[in-house]
Amino acid sequence: MYCQQIMIENYLDIKQDLNPEIYNLNSIQKLDKIIIGYTQGETDWSKFLLQHITKTSPGIEITSYTYTTQEDFTSVVSSQNTTEIALLICTEFIEIQGTMYECMVPNSTKTTFIYNLIYNFSYPSEYTYTENIQRDVVRVKYLIDQGLALYKASSSPLDIEIDIQAFPVVDRLMTNYNVVSVFGSAYIVLAGFLMTIVVLIEIVKEKTNFIKVYLDLNGVGQWDYWGSWIIVGFIMCFIGAILIQISGMGFGFIEFYRIPWYFTIFLCFITFFSILISGLIIAVLVRDTKFAYTISYALVLVGIVFQLILCGPAFIKFLHFDDSEYWIVVLRLIFRAYPLYNFACVFIVLSTITGVHYDGVEKMWLEGRDFEWSDVVNPFTGTFYEVYTYEMPSCVDSIVYILIFCIGSLIILFYLDNIIEHNRARTKPWYYFLTCKTKSASSLAENLLSSSTQKNLVLNIHNLTKRYNHIKALDNLHLQCESDEIIGIIGQNGAGKSTLLGMIAGCITPTSGSIQVEKTRLCPQDNILWDYLSVEEHLNIYENLNNIQGSNAIELSCLNNQKTQLASQLSGGMKRRLSLAIAVCSSPKVLLLDEPTTGLDPIVRREMWKFIHSIRKGKLLIFTSHAMDEISVLAQNVLVLDKGLVKHYCSVNDLRGIYVNNYVFMVVTENQEKFHVKMAKKFPWVYMRPDMDVVKFEVSKEDKRISEVIRWLEENRDVKKWEFTQESLGKIFIQ
Incomplete structure (x- = not known):
């Protein structure tokens, strides 16, 4: 309880205090209880005052105590916590800080009465603002002053001095009440x-x-x-x-x-x-x-x-x-x-x-x-x-x-992670916990592959189909591959290349069909690295995850000089090497590369091609690419996809035979314009191709007159150098 004490030494003018607009006496009757304390027992004037309060406030409960110090009475009031107002009357003497004071000090002109009013600010009231609370106290004070004035008037004429008193303002109603409370x-x-x-x-x-x-x-x-x-x-x-x-x-x-x-x-x-x-x-x-x-x-x-x-x-x-x-x-x-x-x-x-x-x-x-x-x-x-x-x-x-909530939530976490497709590489049906345990996918694949008639078969795909709503990303694909083989997959965007790699790796669940594959690792198109880890730390993590000790992946990738560098400090080519090294360090039987050289400059691309050739031994390498020169350099066999269907699966040379119809001649001469005119007159049936540095023209492979063109180039003195090659495989994407 936080209390406000009001010390009274003089009387208020009765005539001014009787203004009912200022002090509504009816509101005082709402008080339930008043405690009155006396320093040395009751006196005539205190009895008169008690009778006056009882008469003007019928129904109020009044409890009286005798006390010797102000602290004694405060402790009594604190124990009566439903008290709204307490009155402390000094009847004879009062001890304040060890000094005794006389309560009534009569002199030739006036008599002083000493009393205290204590108001309980924690008591629930219809008033919420300090000014209203103070007014309520003043109304009670009015009763007291009125009673004292009436007591004094009964024995002598009234001569009252008027002093306006200020009420102290409470800073806080509650101590130690904080944000936590x-x-x-x-x-x-x-x-x-x-x-x-x-x-x-x-x-x-x-x-x-x-x-x-x-x-x-x-x-x-x-x-x-x-x-x-x-x-x-x-x-x-x-x-x-x-x-x-x-x-x-x-x-x-x-x-x-x-x-x-x-x-x-x-x-x-x-x-x-x-x-x-x-x-x-x-x-x-x-x-x-x-x-x-x-x-x-x-x-x-x-x-x-x-x-x-x-x-x-x-x-x-x-x-x-x-x-x-x-x-x-x-x-x-x-x-x-x-x-x-x-x-x-x-x-x-x-x-x-x-x-x-x-x-x-x-x-x-x-x-x-x-x-x-x-x-x-x-x-x-x-x-x-x-x-x-x-x-x-x-x-x-x-x-x-x-x-219990934490344990139950962990169970829900692992369950949802198993059945929601975008969370894991291999999802399970929602009822997976009801099914019996079977052999693992890897052991099942090894048994199926070992039973095959092909000795080194590491990948067997049968009737593989993947649908997204009503769109077929792959349709009825069949493929068998052996180790020590490099297969390039080409096709336009949306042909199904990444979908096929995802299903082989286990990232995507097929709609129908089956895949039997030995230990597989995927090197995605984007480098998945941690910027705050070094090259060596990346490889150590994946080696420990696969229980492999002493992997030579860092030597194969030629990253010895960069092994202490953070991934964020590596160039694009070095990051790509690290991604390949991570995929290789677990010694997979099947290595999947999704556009391994995309975004690299020509020199770094050639270095990456050498690196890929160096790790091919004992593995099946399958990669996707849009660069036909990369297909020509790396791939032994090529899988051509078109709108989810296999259009061709053959060697690179056979693919050239299917799509390449012309030989392209490149001639270096002193005067290109002059040579161009002679060439047009001599061989009008030849298709001339514009070029800034050399003279280029095409001749169909089926044209028997190609020998005449070659003989003329050999005999022409204006020709410094010439050569011919087959037409680029880039036509595959156009056709």
Whole structure:
């Protein structure tokens, strides 16, 4: 209880005080109780004053005490917490700070009466502003001054001096009332939401950049991936809980001093972790980074508003009223599944016990007490506005519900990660946990391939089809490949090249058909690297994941001089080498390369071709490309796809025979214009091609007159140099 004391030494003029517009005496009758104290017992004038108050305020309860010091009476008033106004009357002597003072000091002109008024500011009142509260006190003061004036007038004529008194203004109604007491659990859980946003966005970024699928393809299992993020989450939650404890003590919040620090850290830790697990589930469901940002901001906004309103003290106490209706009981059970509701229950109990809180029975703000371990085990009971009683669950029960939520959420996380296609390289049907365990895909593939009549067969595709809605990305594809073979896949955009590689690697589930393939690794078109890891650290991670020691991938990729450099410091060619080295370090039987030299300059491309040739031994290499010179240099066989159908599957030379119809001649001469005129007159049937440096013309392979052209070029003295080649395979994309 915070009190305002009003010291009175003079009287107010009765005639002025009788103005009913200023002081409405009827409102004083709303007072329920007044405590009156005497320093040395009752006197004639104090009895007269008591009778006057009783007469003018019928029905009011008046309790009298005798006290010797002002502090004694204040302690009595503090124990009577429903008192709105207390009156302290100095009847003979009063002790103030060790000095005795005489209460009535008569002299030749006037007599001084000393009394104190104490008003309970924590008592619920219809007034909320200080000026109205002071006016209510003045109305009570009017009764007292009126009674004293009447007492004095009964023995002698009145001669009253008028002094206007100022009322002290209260700075704060409650001491030690802080943001934790006001906003409570919302203040703490905000830190958990912020940590969850960071983790959620990073995981979705890994998904959109295909890092998660790539890790899955390179031996990082589901438990390894999510286990690493859970460990990161553990560390973040633990650090966050420590920071909450340190900040709470630093700001002087009394709750953080009275509750054991290790219990606060534990409570914040499991709460943060429950929020984090919820964020991981959202990350599994979301596949777009922009949407991840949107859902993150919405998560914080809705979560904090929900915590302030539906997990606030008033609403939670309402849910736990005794003899609640059935729908309230059902609502309470539903809220039990929400971990932050359980955290709010624990927080409300502990902050009520240890912090400043409003007591509905005492009708005042009370200081908390020290924490006891029995407060955690026992249910918490209380009264809500002197009408309703409630019983909140024990802290242990609420903590158990939070832990159950964390365990259940982890199970949901792993289940959704298995069945949602964009999360893993190999998804499962929603009912996978009901099916019997069978042989692994790798052992099944080895058995099927070993039973084949072809000794070195490492890939067997039969009747493979993939549909996206009503569009066929691949249609009825058949393919068998052996080791020590390089196959190039060409076709226009949308022909099905990447879809085929994805299904061989296991990233994409076929609509129908079967694939039997031995150990496979995929090098995607984009470099999937961590900027903050070095070349050597990248290779060590993937070697450890595949239980391989002493891999020579770094030597094969010629990255010895760059092994300590961070990935962010490498050039485009070096990053591509590192990506290939990562795919090779696990010693796969089948290596899939998606456009391995896209975006590289001609010199680096030729170096990459040499590197690919150096790692081909004992492997089946399948790569996609739009560059026909790359197909000509690398591939032994070429698979031509057109709108999901296999158009051709043959060697490079056979493909030239199908698509190349002309020989292209290139002639170097001193005067190109003069030679061009002679050539046109001599051979008008030859197709001349414009070129800045040399004279180019084409002759059909079927034209028997090609020998005449060659003989004429040999005999012509204007010709310095000439050569002919077959027409480029680029026509494949045009045709």
